[in-house]
Amino acid sequence: MYKVDYHIHTEFSGDSKENIESMIERAIELGLAEIAITDHLEYDLLYIDWDKWTLNLxxxxxxxxxLKKKYKDKIVIRFGIEIGVQPQTKDYLEAIVDKYDFDFVIASNHSIDKIDLASGILHEGRTRYEIQNLYFETVLKNIETYDKFNVFGHLDYVTRYGGSKFDEMDLEEHRDIIIKILETLISKGKGLEINTSGYRYGENRVYPRVEILKKYFELGGKIITIGSDAHVKEDVFKDLDRAYEILNELGINYITTFDKMKPILKKIN
Incomplete structure (x- = not known):
C-alpha cells in the first residue's frame, strides 16, 4: 500500500506546538512513503491574536x-500550506502562493465575514440550516474566486462547531449547493481531501461525508488526497486506514500526490 498523509501541522501553525522533525520521524516510523507539511496561514480576521497566524514563510x-534533503532517503516531504480563504483575501493569498513555489496548497473555509467558525459567534441567532447554508454559500464563493490551490479542505466540517444544536446535517437540504460546489471544483481542475479528523472530534466520520465523496466521483472528479489533519505526532496517519477503506468501497484505487502543485496519481495497491 502507498501510505501518505497530506495534511499535517507543526510548530509553525498557530494551533500546534509539535516539533516538525518529530512529525517526520513519526511518519517514517509508520512506514509512510510521502507526507505534506501544510501549516496554517490565515489573514484578515477579527477577534484573533495575529501573532499566532502570521506564518513566517x-x-x-x-x-x-x-528537511527534504535530510530525510530524502527515508521519506518524500512536500512543501505545503493550508490557506484560510475568504473572498476579500484572494490577491494577498494568491501572491503568496506565487512567491513561495509550494508543492501543495489546501484551501479551507475556516471563517465567514472575518469571523472564525470555531468562535461560535456566527451561530448566535441562527438555526442549524442557516449556519450550514451560509457556510456552503461562502465555500462556493471562495472556490469561484480562488484559482491557486489544489484541493479544498475538510468540506462540510461546519457540523463540528456550535454544540449539539448544530452537529447534524440533512444533506437533502443542501443538495443543490453541494453539487454546485463539486461541479465548480471539477470544472477548475481542483480536488477534495478525505480528512479523518472527524473521528477525533467525536463526529465518527470523515470530512466530507462519504455521500459527498461518492457524488464527487460520479460527477467526474479525479483529484483526491487523504490527510489526518494532525497537530501532534500521535495523530500522524490517524484513521487513514479508514480513508483507504472508503476509497476501496467507492471503487477508487488511487490517491493524488503533488509536486510543484502538479497532480500525480499513485495506485494504492
Missing part, C-alpha cells in the same frame, strides 16, 4: 527544504 520554507 521564509523561515518555514527554508526549514522544510532543509
Amino acid at each position: 521564509d523561515i518555514y520554507k527554508a526549514k522544510i527544504l532543509s
Whole structure:
C-alpha cells in the first residue's frame, strides 16, 4: 500500500506546538512513503491574536527544504500550506502562493465575514440550516474566486462547531449547493481531501461525508488526497486506514500526490 498523509501541522501553525522533525520521524516510523507539511496561514480576521497566524514563510520554507534533503532517503516531504480563504483575501493569498513555489496548497473555509467558525459567534441567532447554508454559500464563493490551490479542505466540517444544536446535517437540504460546489471544483481542475479528523472530534466520520465523496466521483472528479489533519505526532496517519477503506468501497484505487502543485496519481495497491 502507498501510505501518505497530506495534511499535517507543526510548530509553525498557530494551533500546534509539535516539533516538525518529530512529525517526520513519526511518519517514517509508520512506514509512510510521502507526507505534506501544510501549516496554517490565515489573514484578515477579527477577534484573533495575529501573532499566532502570521506564518513566517521564509523561515518555514527554508526549514522544510532543509528537511527534504535530510530525510530524502527515508521519506518524500512536500512543501505545503493550508490557506484560510475568504473572498476579500484572494490577491494577498494568491501572491503568496506565487512567491513561495509550494508543492501543495489546501484551501479551507475556516471563517465567514472575518469571523472564525470555531468562535461560535456566527451561530448566535441562527438555526442549524442557516449556519450550514451560509457556510456552503461562502465555500462556493471562495472556490469561484480562488484559482491557486489544489484541493479544498475538510468540506462540510461546519457540523463540528456550535454544540449539539448544530452537529447534524440533512444533506437533502443542501443538495443543490453541494453539487454546485463539486461541479465548480471539477470544472477548475481542483480536488477534495478525505480528512479523518472527524473521528477525533467525536463526529465518527470523515470530512466530507462519504455521500459527498461518492457524488464527487460520479460527477467526474479525479483529484483526491487523504490527510489526518494532525497537530501532534500521535495523530500522524490517524484513521487513514479508514480513508483507504472508503476509497476501496467507492471503487477508487488511487490517491493524488503533488509536486510543484502538479497532480500525480499513485495506485494504492
